[in-house]
Amino acid sequence: xxxxxxxxxxxxxxxxxxxxxxxxxxxxxxxxxxxxxxxxxxxxxxxxxxxxxxxxxxxxxxxxxxxxxxxxxxxxxxxxxxxxxxxxxxxxxxxxxxxxxxxxxxxxxxxxxxxxxxxxxxxxxxxxxxxxxxxxxxxxxxxxxxxxxxxxxxxxxxxxxxxxxxxxxxxxxxxxxxxxxxxxxxxxxxxxxxxxxxxxxxxxxxxxxxxxxxxxxxxxxxxxxx
Numbered sequence: 001x002x003x004x005x006x007x008x009x010x011x012x013x014x015x016x017x018x019x020x021x022x023x024x025x026x027x028x029x030x031x032x033x034x035x036x037x038x039x040x041x042x043x044x045x046x047x048x049x050x051x052x053x054x055x056x057x058x059x060x061x062x063x064x065x066x067x068x069x070x071x072x073x074x075x076x077x078x079x080x081x082x083x084x085x086x087x088x089x090x091x092x093x094x095x096x097x098x099x100x101x102x103x104x105x106x107x108x109x110x111x112x113x114x115x116x117x118x119x120x121x122x123x124x125x126x127x128x129x130x131x132x133x134x135x136x137x138x139x140x141x142x143x144x145x146x147x148x149x150x151x152x153x154x155x156x157x158x159x160x161x162x163x164x165x166x167x168x169x170x171x172x173x174x175x176x177x178x179x180x181x182x183x184x185x186x187x188x189x190x191x192x193x194x195x196x197x198x199x200x201x202x203x204x205x206x207x208x209x210x211x212x213x214x215x216x217x218x219x220x221x222x223x224x225x226x
Contacts (some may be wrong), residue, residue: 007189010036011103014080018103021076028056037082040101043083043195047099050199054204056089057097081106088209091226094120094216095209097202109198111205112153112179113212120216123161123175127215134171138207147204153177178206178212186207 013036019027026033041062046062061101062084067073081102088095116124128135138144139151156174159165163173182201188194217226 007101007194008038008117009102010082011186011189014186015103017078018080021078021080026078033043037062037065040082044099047084047195047198048086050088050195051097054203056093057086058089092213092217093209094213095205099143099198101189103151103186105183105186106187107186108181109184109201110179110181111148111202112151112177112208114153114177114179116178121176122210123216124178125163126220128172129163129167129222132172134211135172135208138211141207144204144207147201148180148182148208150180151175152180152181153179180208 013029013033016029020026044060044062048057051057061081062082065079065082067077067079069077081100083098083100086097086099088097095112096114098114100106100108100110113120113124120194151172154176156176159167159170159174163170167173184194188197219222
């Protein structure tokens with residue numbers, strides 16, 4: 001994996017953009033931004049290639065810097081970070097990876113299920129209702145937990161419709177997202193080992209992905225639905 005020394009330029013650019021988040025300033029510095037963006041795309045490509053050595057990732061997307069302000073109270077025109085996602089080969093492989101680069105120690109990686117559709121969400125909840133032992137074994141593994149910790153994301157305040165609010169697995173059932181995140185300091189992002197750590201961390205999520213992929217490609221009897 002290459003070093004991420006480009007990130008020093010990236011972080012510094014976004015720090016300046018935070019103080020000058022307007023179209024005039026950005027247009028004056030657009031050539032600089034396009035150069036940084038091109039280097040960033042190459043680095044995301046390296047992450048994509050590293051992922052494909054231990055997973056089947058069929059593409060990645062680096063999100064545009066322009067913000068959609070139409071329905072937002074925040075009318076600043078530009079994002080002050082890079083974000084990119086990596087999609088696994090569907091329908092047999094589920095889950096996804098995300099890499100976020102932002103100054104002031106706000107960089108992070110994330111993985112899991114951001115917006116499961118209602119069918120997938122119900123299938124996951126029914127699995128946990130039926131048996132939550134395997135998911136808890138995965139999440140309580142010391143090596144796994146040292147990298148990813150606990151689930152984050154939105155959840156209901158009570159049980160979903162048609163679920164028992166007193167069920168032993170209600171802490172899992174009421175979740176609307178199944179996401180893990182890992183944060184990084186600016187110093188870590190600009191270190192030579194950053195991308196190696198990102199790749200190793202993504203590799204560590206595989207027991208969870210394998211389990212969830214099995215759930216989402218079978219019915220409650222374990223029969224394939226593909």
